[in-house]
Amino acid sequence: MVRDTGTDDARVRVRPNPKGNRPRTKKRPAYDDAVPALVLGVDRGRYQLLADDGTRLVGMKSRELGRGSRSAVVVGDRVRVVGDVTGRKDTLARIVSVEERTSALRRSAEDGDAAGVERVIVANADQLVIVTALADPEPRPRMVDRCLVAAYDAGMEPVLCLTKSDLADPGPFLSLYEALEVPALVTSVADGEIRGVEAVRERLAGRVSVLIGHSGVGKSTLVNALVPGAGRATGGVNVVTGRGRHTSSSAVALPLPGGGWAIDTPGVRSFGLSHVSADDLLAAFDDLHAVAQNCPRGCTHAADAPDCALDEWVAAGHAGTAGEARLASFRRLLAAKTGAPD
């Protein structure tokens, strides 16, 4: 089927899947010599880049990439750069194209002028590590649920990292995520050492992982243990002076010694999720997704949805008691999706 794009311009293409990852790389013969690079950080319009040959560069967005959230270049993006690519002090390369993304972690603005506008925070990551303390501060299941929704929507695998198990038993909190089969790692600090960090290291090895967590949960402590020399500020930073805090509040990719990247997100504490539909979330659960093909048109799949096929599936005992718990957990995420962010 040919869709009317409202123009005869052959360069204008309709995205086949608006939720998908946008192919944005336009072939520009003039840039045949462009250097491929990875975006490690962004600060006030300056992009920290790692060229494929190992050179660290600073770049800016070329004007032709456009402005606004749709054309954003974010941490994790694979780009091509031209101009001065020597990486020498005070040189500036130009980013001329962005490669198609394999995943996109998004948030949408909840209020103000930008309400409902979604923004990509990190590109091409495959894992979202949700760091939560078991105590001090108390875990916030709703916030964790919202992170899970963001991960499923992004096409990333979520992982729970529960810190401070020296202060509280992880059992009760873990039970909330059993039915969703979210992998979990548990750490604690004793005698100045982090117990369980080895398992975290293994889990992150060779992968691109985004770490997210509220202030005080021990995320920086963890990052410092995983990335020698990362120098993430720890221990109750003064929010007024900002002293001790890393200067940038945006995401930054840190290389893991054994390969892979840990992307720290100091500025991200919650997600606006208005861009995520019930079906986006459902798509992350193969079994439920298959069953829901039998739902009435426009079914919300919520607990009060009439004739939702998911209820029938559970009632028929197809998935045993595990199925019941799984459906209940899925519906909890569905509800968390529509609530206000915390």
Ligand SMILES: Nc1nc2c(ncn2[C@@H]2O[C@H](COP(=O)(O)OP(=O)(O)OP(=O)(O)O)[C@@H](O)[C@H]2O)c(=O)[nH]1
């Ligand atoms: N008891 C206990 N304390 C921990 C553990 N992990 C970290 N802490 C302490 O918790 C406090 C907060 O840790 P940080 O690593 O600074 O936490 P953060 O999540 O980076 O918080 P911000 O720096 O505010 O973003 C510090 O005083 C750490 O020493 C743990 O497993 N057990």
Ligand SMILES: [Zn+2]
């Ligand atoms: Zn349904």
